[in-house]
Amino acid sequence: MNKDIVACFPQWGSYSCAFRYLFENGFGVKYMTPPPLTKKTIEIGSKHSPDYVCVPFKYCLGCHIEALEKGANCLMQIFGACRLNYYGELEEKILRDLGYDFKFFNMAEINFRSPRSILEHFKIVNPNMSLVKIIKSLPTTINIIKTIDKMEDYIRKNAGFEKDKNALEDTFNEFKEKLNKTQNTKQYKKLKKEYTKKLKSIKINKPHHPLRVGLVGDYYTVQEPFSNYFIEKELENMGIEVYREMNLTNTIINSKYKNSRKTGKRYVKFDIGATANYTVAEALKYAKNGLDGIIQVKSFGCTPELNAQTVLQSISRDYKIPILHFSFDSQTSETGIKTRLEAFYDMMQAKHK
Amino acid sequence: MKGYLGIDIGSISTKGVVIDEDLNIIASEYLWTEGDPMGAVKRLLKVLEKQLSNKDIKIVSVGTTGSARKLIGVMTNASVVKNEITAHAIGTTTLHPDVNTIFEIGGQDSKIIIIENGYVTDYAMNTLCAAGTGSFLSSQAHRLGVSVEEFGEIALKSKHPTNIAARCTVFAESDLVHKAQIGHSKEDIIAGLCKAVVTNYLNNIGKGKKFNPPIVFQGGVSKNVGVKKAFEDAVGHEVIVDKNGHLMGAFGVAVLAKNSKIEKDFSFDIVDTEFRTTGFDCPKCANHCEIVCVFKDNKLIDSWGNKCDNGAVKVN
Numbered sequence: 001m002n003k004d005i006v007a008c009f010p011q012w013g014s015y016s017c018a019f020r021y022l023f024e025n026g027f028g029v030k031y032m033t034p035p036p037l038t039k040k041t042i043e044i045g046s047k048h049s050p051d052y053v054c055v056p057f058k059y060c061l062g063c064h065i066e067a068l069e070k071g072a073n074c075l076m077q078i079f080g081a082c083r084l085n086y087y088g089e090l091e092e093k094i095l096r097d098l099g100y101d102f103k104f105f106n107m108a109e110i111n112f113r114s115p116r117s118i119l120e121h122f123k124i125v126n127p128n129m130s131l132v133k134i135i136k137s138l139p140t141t142i143n144i145i146k147t148i149d150k151m152e153d154y155i156r157k158n159a160g161f162e163k164d165k166n167a168l169e170d171t172f173n174e175f176k177e178k179l180n181k182t183q184n185t186k187q188y189k190k191l192k193k194e195y196t197k198k199l200k201s202i203k204i205n206k207p208h209h210p211l212r213v214g215l216v217g218d219y220y221t222v223q224e225p226f227s228n229y230f231i232e233k234e235l236e237n238m239g240i241e242v243y244r245e246m247n248l249t250n251t252i253i254n255s256k257y258k259n260s261r262k263t264g265k266r267y268v269k270f271d272i273g274a275t276a277n278y279t280v281a282e283a284l285k286y287a288k289n290g291l292d293g294i295i296q297v298k299s300f301g302c303t304p305e306l307n308a309q310t311v312l313q314s315i316s317r318d319y320k321i322p323i324l325h326f327s328f329d330s331q332t333s334e335t336g337i338k339t340r341l342e343a344f345y346d347m348m349q350a351k352h353k
Numbered sequence: 354m355k356g357y358l359g360i361d362i363g364s365i366s367t368k369g370v371v372i373d374e375d376l377n378i379i380a381s382e383y384l385w386t387e388g389d390p391m392g393a394v395k396r397l398l399k400v401l402e403k404q405l406s407n408k409d410i411k412i413v414s415v416g417t418t419g420s421a422r423k424l425i426g427v428m429t430n431a432s433v434v435k436n437e438i439t440a441h442a443i444g445t446t447t448l449h450p451d452v453n454t455i456f457e458i459g460g461q462d463s464k465i466i467i468i469e470n471g472y473v474t475d476y477a478m479n480t481l482c483a484a485g486t487g488s489f490l491s492s493q494a495h496r497l498g499v500s501v502e503e504f505g506e507i508a509l510k511s512k513h514p515t516n517i518a519a520r521c522t523v524f525a526e527s528d529l530v531h532k533a534q535i536g537h538s539k540e541d542i543i544a545g546l547c548k549a550v551v552t553n554y555l556n557n558i559g560k561g562k563k564f565n566p567p568i569v570f571q572g573g574v575s576k577n578v579g580v581k582k583a584f585e586d587a588v589g590h591e592v593i594v595d596k597n598g599h600l601m602g603a604f605g606v607a608v609l610a611k612n613s614k615i616e617k618d619f620s621f622d623i624v625d626t627e628f629r630t631t632g633f634d635c636p637k638c639a640n641h642c643e644i645v646c647v648f649k650d651n652k653l654i655d656s657w658g659n660k661c662d663n664g665a666v667k668v669n
Contacts, residue, residue: 035639038640038641039640040640041639339437339478346435350472
């Protein structure tokens with residue numbers, strides 16, 4: 001392993017466990033688990049970002065600066081079907097202007113049809129990488145992602161009803177900590193088995209018909225708890241079963257949303273950008289399944305989600321399901337968010353009875 | 354006789370209501386918060402105590418709502434601490450059981466609540482911006498040299514309201530200055546401003562919603578007849594303004610306090626008790642949670658603001 005190269009991907013849910021596995025076992029470089037997002041991260045990020053860029057960019061930039069300060073020297077950024085495609089380029093420029101020295105792996109620049117282009121970009125991370133090793137480490141990386149998503153899904157649906165508060169989350173955090181030390185598939189499999197069992201053995205006291213809420217929104221905001229003010233946790237604490245389908249497994253690995261445009265055809269026939277069609281398809285599914293409410297979280301200025309917002313209102317009317325919209329930027333007051341969530345809860349509760 | 358106290362502490366004004374067991378309002382007061390919620394509540398309680406002095410009422414339960422509900426809830430030992438959306442909905446549906454739509458414009462916030470068969474089915478509240486709320490109207494009244502109380506009456510005199518941009522207060526303000534300088538009359542500008550507030554409200558908060566009558570308009574701004582008329586013109590239905598419309602949040606939370614059946618000791622003596630809050634940034638991690646501690650007679654009674662247990666300030 002080349003210990004001089006320290007790679008870091010911006011904080012994104014719990015996925016750093018999977019990325020670490022890929023980089024350490026596949027690319028053969030050190031991986032830095034990004035420092036957890038804090039108010040300071042967003043302060044740094046906002047300071048160096050263009051004012052009207054969406055807030056996920058600010059989080060990524062802030063996170064990268066913190067990682068660079070801690071010794072990371074190989075950063076990366078993904079691509080997407082919205083402004084996200086330019087973010088890598090912009091981020092690199094801002095960081096270089098600030099005087100940092102690092103390698104930058106911008107996935108938006110890869111031509112995925114050309115194996116040579118892929119190989120060249122992989123070499124940015126580690127010039128001596130072995131393609132065989134990367135390919136070998138991929139299945140386990142994917143499995144780790146799937147496991148994380150599966151466990152998180154279970155936690156979302158049950159954390160509101162556990163007998164010992166936080167037992168599920170504590171167990172899951174323990175799992176992630178241990179996962180960060182696994183070196184091969186065998187160790188991972190053992191760990192997975194052990195913790196799946198542990199999670200299932202935690203006592204849950206769920207009523208027959210609990211309140212159920214579906215969470216939709218833009219790709220980053222809905223998946224990164226810090227950026228949505230831990231809305232899932234707030235809901236769980238109210239004793240609500242939380243549904244959220246947007247994750248890596250469903251979007252990229254299984255491409256469950258391949259038919260999202262077809263599913264939502266009645267409401268929107270064309271592509272409305274980024275993951276907004278998923279948002280519509282998901283909301284429609286929640287509405288059809290009779291959930292008590294839907295919450296849309298988005299970053300302020302996210303155009304695709306803004307497109308989806310109007311469509312969601314039609315769904316809300318047709319299926320008589322309340323929808324709450326949140327638009328987040330770098331503000332820090334949570335009072336307003338709590339007020340709206342409480343009122344939403346009261347409303348669902350009154351209707352549920 | 355048993356009485357129930359509801360307090361609504363908004364950013365601009367503080368409202369208090371005492372109801373009896375038959376939900377009649379027997380004492381009420383409306384005063385300015387002036388950036389000091391605890392001081393405002395003390396002033397409020399003094400007035401309410403005076404109003405109740407010749408009646409045989411014992412307050413058995415307190416409810417608080419509004420943006421300072423938590424702080425005042427601790428201070429008054431409240432049984433119910435409820436968000437203002439629910440409180441308003443409960444208050445209005447108690448007095449007007451057939452209501453279908455509630456428009457509410459307060460000092461810093463505005464909301465719409467849709468009700469079907471007595472249950473809230475949808476609501477919206479302004480998010481990032483305070484455009485078209487009471488504080489905007491009062492600052493513009495000040496600019497035009499009229500008091501906000503007579504604003505509505507002046508607006509009714511106008512025959513041709515001036516068009517004023519409604520999207521954003523900053524645009525509205527520059528529009529207003531410009532129109533005044535090119536010679537529009539004051540009545541027309543004031544009427545235009547009322548219209549702009551309504552347009553802004555319906556475009557932002559009311560977007561995509563259906564306004565089914567009966568419609569009740571409340572909150573501090575509902576006292577402005579100019580805005581009421583502008584609402585009626587825009588929606589095409591009669592808009593009801595209750596004479597207690599400005600107290601509805603406090604009334605609602607008093608009803609909730611009564612329904613909760615939780616009775617706690619309350620005494621007007623807290624007017625003379627010293628309450629103090631201190632805030633500090635928790636130094637334990639980079640998150641720097643802003644922690645608030647509440648002291649009663651120099652004894653810590655509650656604290657909040659920490660995101661994790663590391664920052665918890667223990668109350669002995």
